[in-house]
Amino acid sequence: MFKNRFWISLILAVPVVLFSHMFAEIVGYTLPDFPGALWISPILGTVIFFYGGAPFLKGGISELKSRQPGMMLLIAMAISVAFIASWITTLGIGNFNLDFWWELALLVVIMLLGHWMEMRALGSAAGALDALAALLPDEADKVTDAGIETVPVSSLANGDIVLVRSGARVPADGDIVDGAAEFDESMITGESRTVSRAAGEMVVAGTVATDNAVRVRVTAVGADTTLAGIQRLVAEAQASSSKAQALADRAAALLFYFALIAGILTFIAWLLLGSPNDAVIRTVTVLVIACPHALGLAIPLVIAISTERAAKSGVLIKNRMALERMRTIDVVLFDKTGTLTEGRHAVTAAAATGGVAEAELLALAGAAESDSEHPVARAIVQAAADNPDAVAFGFRGAGFSSMTGRGVQAEVNGSQIAVGGPNLLRELSLDTPPDLSGAVQEWMGRGASVLHVVRDGAIIGALRLEDRVRDESWAAVKALQDRGVKVAMITGDARQVAEAVGAELGIDEVFADVLPQDKDSKVAELQSRGLKVAMVGDGVNDAPALARSEVGIAIGAGTDVAMESAGVVLAGNDPRSVLAMIDLSRASYRKMIQNLVWATGYNVLAVPLAAGVLAFAGIVLSPAAGAVLMSVSTIVVALNAQLLRRIDLNPDRITQ
Incomplete structure (x- = not known):
């Protein structure tokens, strides 16, 4: 609606402005003199008023009926006053020079442009995801x-x-x-x-x-897919309210009364000074230029663009309050498993006895485990496949058998290979060799799982298996700390496991042995210290903690993407995406403050000058100058908000 009305009104506004007496005086050219030239601005200006101004007139009437004055009523009042005043001048009623046709035309065009930009930004996040859904194969x-x-x-x-x-x-x-x-x-x-x-x-x-x-x-399939969940989240985000929007709505109501009272006082003051002509001109000017559409766009446009930028970067904001609060966060509390770590076993170290190379050890263990479907077996097979030297041995397992509760065994390269834990060693009456015991004791001390590799009845090495720390976690923790944000970690794992991960990542505080139902109490503990907490978890066991924290962030794509407990969902599994929220929140806040200062500063200065407060000193804001300044303030606010699009939110920008 705003787009079509904008372009048509813009085309009509060109001749309105060019044939305006006031504009011709400002620029300094002579208007063409031909039959009907004087009626071009009034006729086309009237079309612009009723066609281009229709959304604002309808919105103003609606706000008036509901007794909730806001931005639409302010705009409706400004263009209505300009329309009536211009027709009075055109028809020669009274001795007024209130030829506001050009200002009316530009006012409507700029209003339509601003609202089109806002609506386009509001719809971009959902539109981007609609386009994504359209990429699905038929x-x-x-x-x-x-x-x-x-x-x-x-x-x-x-x-x-x-x-x-x-x-x-x-496809699904x-x-x-x-x-x-x-x-x-x-x-x-x-x-x-x-x-x-x-x-x-x-x-x-x-x-x-x-x-x-x-x-x-x-x-x-269908509505249960991740894409459908993401689209629902974006819809919720666009529909959610925020303190910033509430502030803008209250400001619009106050400014309506401010403009109305300023207009009445201006009219009375100039009447008392014995200048009824100036009373009308000044009052009309005040009512026209007091319309603070720059302020109306200052906050909503920033929020809309922020939501869009976040969505395109895989940060799905369900509640806009979460984005606003993120800049004030003192500590980010990460759930360990599946958030800072991959949530699955991985071979993180290997130690072999004398005469056996580490690559050979991995090759033998991987071949023995190749027919097993156990998650630990898959981790060992993957470790062997990731080691080029191990792959070079080309070992294949045969005669695989699983020994419940003890391990597995198979024939590899002519030898009987067994892989298992303490129960396997007890069954075979084997003890850890001295050259392995130091490493094994250290691994067990940090809570890692230890499996031994046995060849023909003799231990030839051991493997350390842990929940591997994500490669991105180091960069995420360091970047948060560099921004002055503390990092804490919470897990149900044993303390030695948690402290090993915490020490590895340099985390400020670790909560271990915490049951899922007790995680929210740890959030409350941090809050009791006066800290504002952002909780990052997988959303399954962490729902109470996510709900209690100032900002609840669910991490990971899949079914968890539609969780109700979090205010924000990270579509990917990269903890660095939390940084995108903080950076975007801080940048958005700066833009809001800048826009508010610019927009309110314009009104605070322009209205008194338009009322003639400094007329005694020869300083008067003419209707033309007021219109120009009003247009400039709107353009500045809109362009300033658009600068948010230049922020780089790609997680890959954050490195160790």
């Missing part, structure tokens, strides 16, 4: 008993197996059941790097398999 390759069948995506159901070819998009949320590939998830997480996904891991609708084909078991 068809999917469904795996059936008869082979591969191409079916509409809408016909897929939970449990179906689909083939995602290299370069194709995932699901788990990989066969194959591995690098996935481009930038459209969901905002992260540019591809992510490796293998069997057992979740993939999200809309992401792209960049190098290999995989088979995916569908787990969510």
